Amino acid sequence: MADLELEHQHGKARVRVARLWRGKRPGEADYLAEWNVSISLISRVLAAFTDGDNSNIVATDTMKNTVYAIAKECTDPLSLEDFGVRLGRHFLTTYPKIVTGAKVMLFEKPWERATVDGQPHNHGFKLGSEKHTVEVVVNSDGDAKVTSGVSELSLLKTTQSGFEGFLRDKYTLLPETRERMLASAIRAVWRCICYGGLCSYSSKPADYQKTYREVKDILVSTFFGPPHEGIYSPSVQKTLYEMAQAVLSRFPEIESVYLNMPNIHFLPVNMPTVGVKFGDDVFIPTDEPHGSIEARLSRKPILISNL
Ligand SMILES: O=c1[nH]c(=O)c2[nH]c(=O)[nH]c2[nH]1
Numbered sequence: 001m002a003d004l005e006l007e008h009q010h011g012k013a014r015v016r017v018a019r020l021w022r023g024k025r026p027g028e029a030d031y032l033a034e035w036n037v038s039i040s041l042i043s044r045v046l047a048a049f050t051d052g053d054n055s056n057i058v059a060t061d062t063m064k065n066t067v068y069a070i071a072k073e074c075t076d077p078l079s080l081e082d083f084g085v086r087l088g089r090h091f092l093t094t095y096p097k098i099v100t101g102a103k104v105m106l107f108e109k110p111w112e113r114a115t116v117d118g119q120p121h122n123h124g125f126k127l128g129s130e131k132h133t134v135e136v137v138v139n140s141d142g143d144a145k146v147t148s149g150v151s152e153l154s155l156l157k158t159t160q161s162g163f164e165g166f167l168r169d170k171y172t173l174l175p176e177t178r179e180r181m182l183a184s185a186i187r188a189v190w191r192c193i194c195y196g197g198l199c200s201y202s203s204k205p206a207d208y209q210k211t212y213r214e215v216k217d218i219l220v221s222t223f224f225g226p227p228h229e230g231i232y233s234p235s236v237q238k239t240l241y242e243m244a245q246a247v248l249s250r251f252p253e254i255e256s257v258y259l260n261m262p263n264i265h266f267l268p269v270n271m272p273t274v275g276v277k278f279g280d281d282v283f284i285p286t287d288e289p290h291g292s293i294e295a296r297l298s299r300k301p302i303l304i305s306n307l
Helices: 046-051 060-073 080-094 208-224 236-250
Strands: 010-021 031-043 099-109 111-116 119-127 131-139 144-157 182-191 256-263 266-268 283-285 291-298
Touching: 010 060, 031 060, 031 080, 031 111, 060 080, 080 099, 080 131, 080 144, 080 208, 144 208, 182 208, 182 236, 208 236, 236 256, 236 291
Parallel strands: none
Antiparallel strands: 010 031, 031 099, 099 131, 111 119, 131 144, 144 182, 182 256, 256 291, 266 283
């Protein structure tokens, strides 16, 4: 109908692939990556929706198979980001007249090299905790916008946290405190890249894997503070801001960082009527409800007129 407009995309979600790169010589370590890949294509397939004309559809089954084929083509270990860019560009170069954009979302299962007798094992892996996440958007010029992240980074500190001075009204029960546990399952997402195109911070991190590890380290060390004394957190909000600021000051190529930090409450047990006296030593851990605190910190765009 002339007065209607259809926006559409199609793709394959949650394709799981494990890529093994065997040690090149006997006795050399194997490398393993397990990825979960979701692809969504913007393509000229309006007629498929409106007229049942499938002639321009890239089958989602083909997209799934392409994940395996490109994984095979990658003869050396590579980052999740580089794999995502390569995969996204594949659809644009294979179908330049049909596919006008590709979005690839990936996360990596945290297999870590096992250690046995204090030695890294050549072919043994164990599952870690937090996940590396990536979103790649490729446009028809082949420019790729890469957003990296970490999810389920679960951190807890037993002290050096409080919450005071907040608004009080007739429903406020929460006592003020300078002594509480602080726990969160952090999701962080940072954006730094434009290949080609206009972008104020356009350099590609030399090594995505290294940047991922270093961003994680900075998030963790800012959350906890120094090993012995720690650092006092007056709120999740302030700690979140300091974590984001630390990432931007360490990495000039990162233009913005988003942090989502649920405040996972550990409620001190208190049972005054039964004669057991607790003193911030027994807690009820709770998942729900939890505080939900999120923010994005970005560099202000550089104004040409100020240069
Ligand atoms: O760090 C906190 N921020 C809040 O906004 C909040 N709200 C609340 O009940 N406890 C906390 N803690």
